[in-house]
Amino acid sequence: MIKHRFYRHLIVIIILSSSSSFHFAFSQELKERTKSVRLGDQTVYLKIFEKPGKDIVFAHVHENEVAALEAGKQILAKHGGRLVTLMHSSDGTKNRNVTFTHAKTTYQFDPNRIYSVDDKVLFKTIRIIKGNGKVDQNVIDIVKNLATQIWGEMHDLPYIVAIHNNKNTPAEVKTKWLFLHRLEPESYSVNSYIKSFDQSGESNKSCSDIYINPMVNNSEFFIVTERNDFKMLSEKRYTVVLQNDNPVDDGSMSVYAYRKGKRYVNAEAKMGRVKEQIEMLEILLK
Numbered sequence: 001m002i003k004h005r006f007y008r009h010l011i012v013i014i015i016l017s018s019s020s021s022f023h024f025a026f027s028q029e030l031k032e033r034t035k036s037v038r039l040g041d042q043t044v045y046l047k048i049f050e051k052p053g054k055d056i057v058f059a060h061v062h063e064n065e066v067a068a069l070e071a072g073k074q075i076l077a078k079h080g081g082r083l084v085t086l087m088h089s090s091d092g093t094k095n096r097n098v099t100f101t102h103a104k105t106t107y108q109f110d111p112n113r114i115y116s117v118d119d120k121v122l123f124k125t126i127r128i129i130k131g132n133g134k135v136d137q138n139v140i141d142i143v144k145n146l147a148t149q150i151w152g153e154m155h156d157l158p159y160i161v162a163i164h165n166n167k168n169t170p171a172e173v174k175t176k177w178l179f180l181h182r183l184e185p186e187s188y189s190v191n192s193y194i195k196s197f198d199q200s201g202e203s204n205k206s207c208s209d210i211y212i213n214p215m216v217n218n219s220e221f222f223i224v225t226e227r228n229d230f231k232m233l234s235e236k237r238y239t240v241v242l243q244n245d246n247p248v249d250d251g252s253m254s255v256y257a258y259r260k261g262k263r264y265v266n267a268e269a270k271m272g273r274v275k276e277q278i279e280m281l282e283i284l285l286k
């Protein structure tokens with residue numbers, strides 16, 4: 001009888017150990033709810049996943065960064081906490097920027113550039129794609145409400161971990177039409193934080209310290225707002241950027257979180273690198 005039970009347990013362990021079942025078994029325990037937010041003529045959705053465990057909230061605002069979402073869900077299933085993700089494309093595609101219409105005009109914005117108490121920042125963030133309307137107070141309030149709703153799902157927890165993916169492409173000349181060439185600058189990476197060719201970009205102006213492990217690709221790095229986190233990560237030899245105490249207010253969550261006194265870490269990994277991003281998040285949770 002005892003022997004029989006032992007084998008039954010062994011079979012259960014073997015089933016749980018195969019990777020897909022492993023993920024499935026954990027995912028079952030995530031509680032999920034959806035919050036709809038009106039955005040002009042459209043509705044966007046906040047999906048909130050929760051599991052008892054860590055006092056931590058994972059923020060996923062760029063819908064097309066699917067590796068980050070997958071890594072976040074797996075870490076959440078293992079350690080607990082909360083994950084907030086934004087869903088806004090209705091046509092089956094996944095997009096970085098949010099598009100909405102209001103009074104016959106189509107607007108677009110980056111959902112990581114809308115967190116600011118300064119309306120001028122939002123004014124700069126919102127672009128007109130189509131139509132004769134303008135970015136007036138009405139439009140700013142529509143977008144500000146989304147930021148308030150997202151922040152409202154996070155502010156009660158003391159530790160925010162934003163999860164992002166980047167393209168990691170070098171500078172290249174792109175041909176548009178037959179004779180028109182355009183230089184595409186190198187994409188966002190840890191290099192963006194280094195003052196280069198005597199030019200200070202916004203990222204560089206917001207940066208206090210950088211630690212770079214030369215063995216880690218420039219797409220995988222952390223951005224932190226607290227020196228303790230910078231110390232911990234650099235001691236573990238992981239590439240990390242410390243935001244300074246007077247960062248440029250570009251509407252990004254890192255600047256807003258810092259001003260609200262929140263512990264904030266951004267984990268950046270190249271598109272598609274789920275395994276690497278899980279390893280990064282594990283470092284934070286150790």
Ligand SMILES: [Zn+2]
Binds near residue numbers: 065163164
């Ligand atoms: Zn992102």
